[in-house]
Amino acid sequence: YEKAKDKDADLVICDYAVEIQDTGKTVCPDIGKNYEGKPKEAFMKDLLKGKVSGFSWNKLYRRDLIERHKLVFPLRDELENIEDQYFSFRCLLYANTAAFVTKPLYHYRVHLSSIVQKYQAGLFEDGLALYEANLDCLTKHGELPALKEALHVFIVNHGCISILNECKSRNKNPSIEKYKNIRSICACPEFRGKIPAVDMSAFDSKKKLLLMLIRLRLMPAVYGFSAIYQKMIEHRMKK
Template identity: 95%
Template structure:
């Protein structure tokens, strides 16, 4: 059986209010040769019922349940389970455009890129406002070092969810996310820096394919003890 072109790795923790919207966007992708790996990190709400419902609807969905271990452990578990040529990380309170996989995968193949970065839309739940940062147009055609410098200077964010990664790149260099008590406040930046360093090429899709939802219950909107110290340790 042919391996999937893309593995979508979904981290779930108590997001029952947003999960149907997220999963519906995944099963509606125009690129059909995908797998969807959902890791439920010990949710205590109705998230698992929603996951089971969608798993019955679509045979491309694989589900993993574990005790709560944190986002880094969840993403590492997804990487271990993935069989796609490329993989992408999806947060379960976000959603993606129908052509997210198709556009990202075609860009990776066209430019023989280990890493593809797309623009995204910030959806501010409490105001209904949408903000679309222009990222790609500033770095298209430039060497990846330009993006790395911008990341170091804080001019762009090191999110892991607006990127498509070649799975062999991650396996070859044993790239993993930090676990709890290991820079967990900035696990995305930690991972992104390393992927950019080892990638042969970083390509860009100048279209907001990923919708990043900002809401009051989001973990990144809460006080994160140790965030400053983790940041210093990362840059060191």
Template identity: 25%
Template sequence: MVSIIVPVYNAAPYLNQCVDSLTNQTLKEIEIILINDGSTDDSLAVCMALAATDDRIRLIDKPNGGVSEARNDGLRAATGEYVGFVDPDDWVDEDMYEHMLATLTAAQADICMCNYVKEAKEGTVPVLMKHSGGTIEKEAILDEIVANVIAKPSFRSGETDIMGSVCRLLISRELLERGNIWFDKEVAFMEDLLVCVEAFLKCERVAIDAGAYYHYRVHESSTVMAYKSKFYQRQKQAFAKLQELLVREGKAAALAPRMANRCIIIALLALANEAHKDNPTPFREKIRNIDAIVADEELAATLEKIELDNVEPRKKLELNLMKKKASVRLYLYYSVFNKIKAALGKG
């Protein structure tokens, strides 16, 4: 019934917990596809040992090609009626896929979405959507899901977005095949978000399961925590791909306000990335990189249009510094901000 795709790259310490949570699913009619993406640690040996214990585990060993191509290889190999994705350093509740399949089939939906739990060394935090359950159809999918996956409605306090991760979804394989939906191997960041948006735009009905089944591990080597080289350029590339997708699907105008917010969010994340403690770049080059970010014409045009009256104080400070192109002050601000976040364990 369900094919669960796990792209594996240098995840040996976490694989047993991840795969055990899948082999112990209360839904037994599953296949687990492990794609070893050219790991240089013991991941392949761990995968082989795990595959020997359960004939529902299929192992694909390939040269390193990135997470997008690994997931595509998993999709090509999948035989299940529905597809789920799990990252190798995460794990899921043992009844996740039984519940999600029941929710999806009862609603006759193409996609089921659940909540997730953020697992950090400081503690466990459930991250819940505003929807407590039910189904969302057609135009409401655009307003209530796609828009919030792209960006939160505003920069006011209390506004939230929806994390665009395929790992919280159960998707009809027929929808993926009919829509010709694949992960873009040219995109280094936001590849999840692109697939989520395209799948939501091409489906008729989404079922919401209120359960928080997926456990997302945050650790020092997590993508969200680590310093990323050429982050802004890669995010801008993904942003352009997202814009192309919205134009192709005829939704660019409807989602223009959220894309404007995402443009600003990308810049804010890029500024924090430049001030990351692990950034090896010399100080002057960091400032030049920040200069380039705040000089971006699309960003400047977006900042000019934003209404700051109701923006929370911290965000207002950040946006005003960006408007003024105050690169050194931005660097100092984010250097302090990153240290505070690390001290509080918020990652």
């Protein structure tokens, strides 16, 4: 609140600590240090690219900003998995000034199973709906040219995450159902069509390999590699 008053900011974002209870590990992303003093567009681009999270609980919003632009969270059955990012992105878009607090004022305690292993049904469809909503929003407000590349990275990255989601250990669907869902994701024009257009430097080596297999339409290899990739993620988090 003091930062909001000092900077006359419409939006203030603070650092936070994530404590993974199963391992005792605590992670503190340096959000404030990385973005303080930079234009808000830098944060918006990295939000779309998945470099920062769109949580609503580490942000303070000017009430007038929300009321003036009629900003609301989508209903749970509309964007079940990513409603926070929908709201935060629009607040950033409309905010005249965004400020940052370089202290972890929020302590987030999570269980390993809730962030790594939990299967999210309909995850890809929710992300696709968010992509289309953001595309429409940015087009209407003339902001698409500045954020088009980041928006493309969002849908490509989201497609990869959704494929890995199908391979989570908590997904009890039969293998044939997982394979069918992965094929459906890979066949989506909005996802597949953006792969050749994005800068591959936005992705690590494992995602680059996954995207190459998708472009080559090697679906059995996509499924097999994704299963191995997801097991690696879960094993690393347990450590």
